Amino acid sequence: MEDTQQPDVRIRGIVKRFGAFEAVAGIDLDVARGQFVTLLGPSGCGKTTTLRIIGGFETPDAGEVLVAGVPVNEAAKRHTRMVFQSYALFPHMTVRANVAFGLRMDKVPKGEIAPRVEAMLGKLGLADQAGKYPRQLSGGQQQRVALARALVTQPRVLLLDEPLGALDLKMRKKMQGELKALQRNVGITFIYVTHDQEEAMNLSDIIVVMEKGKIAQVGTPEEVYRRPASSYVADFVGETNFMAGGVAVRPENILIGAALPAGASRGKGVVRAKSFLGASTRIEIDAGGQTLFATVPGAVALEIGDAVEYGWRNEDSLNLTMTEDRK
Amino acid sequence: MIGARKSSTVLLGLWTALVLLFLFAPLLLVALFSFNNSEISVLPIREFTLRWYERLAANEAFRTALGNSLLVAGATVVLATTLGLAAATGAHRYAPRLRTAFRSGASLPMMVPHLILGIALLGFYNLAQIELSLGTVIMGHSVVAFPYVFLIVSARLVGFDSSLEEAARDLGAGPARIFWEITLPLLAPAILTAALISFTLSFDEVVVTFFTTGTDNTLPMVIWSMLRVGITPEINAIATLTVVVSCVMAGLAEVVIRRSRQTTVGKGE
Ligand SMILES: Nc1ncnc2c1ncn2[C@@H]1O[C@H](COP(=O)(O)OP(=O)(O)OP(=O)(O)O)[C@@H](O)[C@H]1O
Numbered sequence: 211m212e213d214t215q216q217p218d219v220r221i222r223g224i225v226k227r228f229g230a231f232e233a234v235a236g237i238d239l240d241v242a243r244g245q246f247v248t249l250l251g252p253s254g255c256g257k258t259t260t261l262r263i264i265g266g267f268e269t270p271d272a273g274e275v276l277v278a279g280v281p282v283n284e285a286a287k288r289h290t291r292m293v294f295q296s297y298a299l300f301p302h303m304t305v306r307a308n309v310a311f312g313l314r315m316d317k318v319p320k321g322e323i324a325p326r327v328e329a330m331l332g333k334l335g336l337a338d339q340a341g342k343y344p345r346q347l348s349g350g351q352q353q354r355v356a357l358a359r360a361l362v363t364q365p366r367v368l369l370l371d372e373p374l375g376a377l378d379l380k381m382r383k384k385m386q387g388e389l390k391a392l393q394r395n396v397g398i399t400f401i402y403v404t405h406d407q408e409e410a411m412n413l414s415d416i417i418v419v420m421e422k423g424k425i426a427q428v429g430t431p432e433e434v435y436r437r438p439a440s441s442y443v444a445d446f447v448g449e450t451n452f453m454a455g456g457v458a459v460r461p462e463n464i465l466i467g468a469a470l471p472a473g474a475s476r477g478k479g480v481v482r483a484k485s486f487l488g489a490s491t492r493i494e495i496d497a498g499g500q501t502l503f504a505t506v507p508g509a510v511a512l513e514i515g516d517a518v519e520y521g522w523r524n525e526d527s528l529n530l531t532m533t534e535d536r537k
Numbered sequence: 538m539i540g541a542r543k544s545s546t547v548l549l550g551l552w553t554a555l556v557l558l559f560l561f562a563p564l565l566l567v568a569l570f571s572f573n574n575s576e577i578s579v580l581p582i583r584e585f586t587l588r589w590y591e592r593l594a595a596n597e598a599f600r601t602a603l604g605n606s607l608l609v610a611g612a613t614v615v616l617a618t619t620l621g622l623a624a625a626t627g628a629h630r631y632a633p634r635l636r637t638a639f640r641s642g643a644s645l646p647m648m649v650p651h652l653i654l655g656i657a658l659l660g661f662y663n664l665a666q667i668e669l670s671l672g673t674v675i676m677g678h679s680v681v682a683f684p685y686v687f688l689i690v691s692a693r694l695v696g697f698d699s700s701l702e703e704a705a706r707d708l709g710a711g712p713a714r715i716f717w718e719i720t721l722p723l724l725a726p727a728i729l730t731a732a733l734i735s736f737t738l739s740f741d742e743v744v745v746t747f748f749t750t751g752t753d754n755t756l757p758m759v760i761w762s763m764l765r766v767g768i769t770p771e772i773n774a775i776a777t778l779t780v781v782v783s784c785v786m787a788g789l790a791e792v793v794i795r796r797s798r799q800t801t802v803g804k805g806e
């Protein structure tokens with residue numbers, strides 16, 4: 211019936227303008243079935259707008275989005291569901307009624323609705339909260355209700371716009387783990403928006419790094435980290451030291467003193483600051499007017515003010531095309 | 538120190554009591570005299586009676602006027618609330634930039650003195666050759682009540698999270714479903730408050746009614762005509778009834794507002 215080989219979501223040249231401003235400036239992307247794909251980028255780069263176009267909330271000025279091979283705005287049956295940053299739970303309905311809403315709208319037979327709702331609530335650990343109203347729940351529980359409400363309708367693609375943004379750090383870490391497990395468990399495509407690179411690395415199969423309405427790089431977390439396509443990506447995903455002569459090196463690839471092998475690129479500097487992080491030590495080096503960061507394993511005998519020789523293996527430097535601001 | 542604060546509290550309490558007495562003494566006196574078994578309103582009251590109320594109940598003019606007033610107020614509630622709700626949601630959804638201008642325009646009838654409003658309506662009805670009747674009164678009252686409904690519903694819409702409607706749409710609800718299942722229930726407290734206020738406004742209205750009515754009389758008009766003969770215990774009875782109705786309406790509105798605060802404002806939002 212449906213072609214299982216084709217991508218779940220196919221984005222072709224979408225552009226979205228607000229007045230003269232191009233919030234989305236030509237994006238092409240294929241998302242394969244069952245992948246966890248994250249749109250990552252700084253505030254205002256067009257992540258939400260892109261997600262809203264995929265969800266059919268905005269109409270692009272150019273280009274089109276196909277979900278399961280059908281253009282979003284022509285589809286008889288919608289295949290995407292959105293989890294909003296504010297959760298958008300219906301405050302006048304119980305948790306149970308919130309989760310049942312989408313099934314009622316899909317005209318699922320009455321006898322089928324209750325068992326499906328209860329099963330979904332159970333799956334997300336909400337069985338005890340079914341009769342409560344959203345305001346009586348904690349942030350994490352509200353988050354789970356929003357997920358349950360979207361997932362119970364069995365969409366092909368789940369869209370999530372910074373769903374953990376409103377939670378505190380601890381809760382956020384916990385929910386990250388749960389989200390990833392949930393996605394594996396239900397086996398559907400997740401398109402996730404965040405500006406938190408750690409969260410993106412932690413969750414994603416594929417990261418889409420965005421810059422000013424365009425895609426800067428698409429790759430696995432490892433690819434994006436190890437082989438960033440540009441200095442913009444290197445700077446946004448992880449930390450990077452930009453040396454004179456267009457060389458870029460990650461802090462963990464900066465070597466100190468005796469650790470430097472023969473043939474490494476070298477320089478001399480002064481330790482300006484250091485902090486012991488347990489498994490590693492982070493050192494700030496004043497290298498002739500430029501500040502470098504090095505993360506070295508274990509503790510370091512150096513003190514602030516000590517002269518230090520630093521360097522890196524040439525194969526460890528990042529091979530970047532420099533964007534405008536770095537040239 | 539403590540003594541000074543105490544005496545200032547006492548003074549403040551005394552002052553408050555005096556203000557309240559000044560505001561409510563006339564109402565209380567009217568209510569009291571309506572139960573007084575004497576033709577003239579003087580203290581002390583020697584004997585209590587319900588005969589003025591009985592006489593009212595038997596008074597054909599009063600009964601007709603009460604019926605008219607209830608009819609007019611009921612119709613005004615329906616008309617003003619429907620129009621005000623439609624205008625407020627429309628302005629909120631479709632005209633974010635024109636909203637401020639629209640809001641000032643819609644609340645204009647509230648600033649215009651009822652005398653001017655009455656004359657303007659009369660002129661309009663004449664021009665449009667609409668015969669004066671209770672229908673024209675209802676239209677007039679709706680003009681008076683409309684801005685209140687508009688402003689009350691608009692205020693509620695300002696705090697309305699539009700992603701709720703988007704979420705409903707995302708889950709497959711059409712525009713009508715969204716309105717009935719999401720928008721309307723969330724606006725219900727505001728709509729109810731607006732309806733109660735419309736009722737009270739219409740039930741007490743004299744000036745606009747005076748200009749826009751034909752041969753039919755509403756309750757305040759009957760009071761007005763009876764007053765020309767002087768204050769009778771019957772008038773006290775009518776006034777008491779009117780105050781009771783208004784208080785009940787205001788009380789209900791207050792209860793609705795409180796309950797809505799409890800159900801929609803909570804943590805995590
Ligand atoms: N409805 C709108 N009207 C006008 N401008 C808009 C609208 N929506 C978004 N924009 C603009 O488009 C740009 C991209 O917005 P978008 O919300 O997609 O960014 P984002 O990447 O999600 O950012 P954030 O991380 O802050 O949420 C922003 O500069 C924003 O001001």
Ligand SMILES: [Mg+2]
Nearest residue numbers: 257258259371
């Ligand atoms: Mg956003």
